Amino acid sequence: MKVTLYKYIGILGAVLMFSACNKAFLERPPLNQVSEVTFWNRAEDVSQAVNGVYSQLGGVPIHDEGATDNAHAQYPWESYATQLSAGSLTTNVEGNWNFIAIRRCNYFLENADRAAPVLDAALLNRFKAEVRFLRVYFYANLVNKYGDVPLLTSTLAIDEVNVPRTPKAQVVDFMLTELEEIATLLPEEYTGGTDNQPGRITRGAALAMSARINLYEGNWTAAAAAAQRVMALGYSLFTISSENELDRPDNYAAWVDFANEADSINFKMGLRSYEGLFHQANEGNAEVILDRQYIPQVDANSLNTFLPAGNMNGWSSVTPTQSLVDAYDHYRTGMPIVPVSREQRATWYSSQDARFSDEYRNRDPRFYATVLFNGAPWNFFRENFVFQWAPGASNMSQTGYNFRKLVDPAAFRARPVLDNHANGILIRYAEMLLTYAEAANEESGPSAAVYAALDLIRRRAGMPPVNRVVYSSQQTLRNFIRNERRVELALEGHRFMDIRRWRIASQVMVDIYDLNNSVAQNRTWNDRFYLLPVPQSQIDLAQGVLTQNLGY
DSSP states (O other), rough: OOOOOTTHHHHHHHHOOOOGGGGSOOOOOSSOOTTTTTTTSSHEEEEEEEEEEHHOOOOOOGGGGGGTTTEEETTTTTTTTTHHHTTTTTOOOOOOOOHHHHHHHHHHHHHGGGGGGGGHHHHHHHHHHHHHHHHHHHHHHHHHSSBBBBSSSSOOEEEEEEEBBHHHHHHHHHHHHHHHHTTTTTOSOOOOTOOOOOTOOOOHHHHHHHHHHHTTTTOOHHHHHHHHHHHHOOEEEEEEESSOOOTTTOOOGTTTTOOSSSHHHHHHHHHHEEETTTSSTTTTTTTEEEEEOTTTTTTTHHHHSSSOGGGGGGOOEEOOOOHHTSOOOTTTTTTTOOOOOHHHHHHHHTOOGGGGGGGGSSBOOOHEEEEEOTOOOOTHHHHTTTTOOOOOSTTTOOSEEETTTTTTHHHHHHOOOOOOOOOEEEEEHHHHHHHHHHHHHHHHHHHHHHHHHHHHHHHHHHHHOOOOTTTTTTHHHHHHHHHHHHSSSSSTTTOOOOOTTTOOOOHHOOEETTTOOOEEEEOOOOOOGGGGOOOOHHHTTTTTTTOOTTTT
């Protein structure tokens, strides 16, 4: 039986009652802890405590895409993204203001040394480095959403809970210093066995997180350098060399004008490699730097429920926009496509004109691996399945499209039908290549190394290399890189920060329409939405010590 990192995550909750905390300001200490005398006396206690911290890692933040031009999140009870994109976000929304995970980290780091008599010193130091990374990861998510946040490096006594927000720059300095230190304490990989399971935090994860934080902060030199250090560690883009028997019946010759058989194979391998990266059968591949692991038959990532259409036993919770569809380049030329007008598309759609389908022809293989559009074949999902939008039906998309990416069709083939238990990839090698390309281009413009990094991603997708003539200046290459990030990392949560750090949200957060040219969502952007509001309930609990972000 496969040993997974989260085998014991439930044990810690029973032992330490960490999850007994509610969401009161900065998570006041629980009143029902076990005796301090009876814990930390065994090596197993420390191991289980570490796994309890890992359990706080969230999955792929698909709902964040609904607060961008990539997707529509149609159910306001699932996330704040629906209200944020509509411009109706208020201070009553709790959002991501949550310090439970950080408190777990601090509690562990304060107490782990008590196990020194029963635990190997090197293992103890590595455990502490893993938890320090996780604390940085949790803080990075808070800073990205709220800016200034209270920086806590120890658990608080009952009379210490009202802590003011720390300036963002100070929190960022703390995170980057932590990552640089713990990178030297973490291994490049794990060999397996107890406390050495693949999936734990590695040196690559620490360096990759440093690259991401520096990129978001516009520290181009540091971001490029950290990404290069990751690129030297031996990660590679996931690829496959043949289709399986369930994929083979999909007739993509109806959608792509293949020049010959070799061209057809190139296209299919690009599509299958990209979508297969996220399937359970290929989890733990050489592209994965950090993932949230799920235990088969025990806990599910719910992506097979959130993303498919109602007639596919899903909810259509998060669905692609026409804007995302338009972002995928032409397969043959590698150049952007020119979309038709909304009015023309609606006319062709309603009259069943054959020209309606032309927009979906000869597109980047990643388009076919990411978006379910009218006429999209997917035999692996169901024998001879072809997607058709059913407007107005229960749990159907409001845009006319559904996501195929991150949905694992093997689960639908199982008997009985299973949920999706594929690990959620939180950091992967393709992100680092894009980070390096963006940072290096912003620092000094196009270079052979920047083009080479981008070409690796394009080649895996089956796309032509970057056109060095068309994208020869810093500005033109900047635009190319930004679009490449959009299509490569779609639905993985990156677009939320990208449109904010590039300050383009006011340009792209516009009304979205369905295939009938009916409004799917009216959107209103206000610059206060570059940061989320601190929940008013937390300000009240803090007796005014916490301050609100501007504009709320």
